[in-house]
Amino acid sequence: MLTATAPANELVSSLTETAQNETPLTDVEILRRVRRIQSGWSVSERMDRRREASKRFANLLETLALDHHAA
Numbered sequence: 001m002l003t004a005t006a007p008a009n010e011l012v013s014s015l016t017e018t019a020q021n022e023t024p025l026t027d028v029e030i031l032r033r034v035r036r037i038q039s040g041w042s043v044s045e046r047m048d049r050r051r052e053a054s055k056r057f058a059n060l061l062e063t064l065a066l067d068h069h070a071a
Helices: 014-021 027-038 043-070
Strands: none
Touching: none
């Protein structure tokens, strides 16, 4: 049988506590960060990522269709 020996407040990591106090990012800030990351991609990397996104979207639609028919 296991029992907790530390007080409950010591079981929460300091990383979790810090994350809970952070201000959520705005949509504009997220878009700015994404565009900054994307600006460093080569044309071939953009094409690869677009193809992968298309595959994932097709898989999602297929899964949703299967779930709908099963219900």
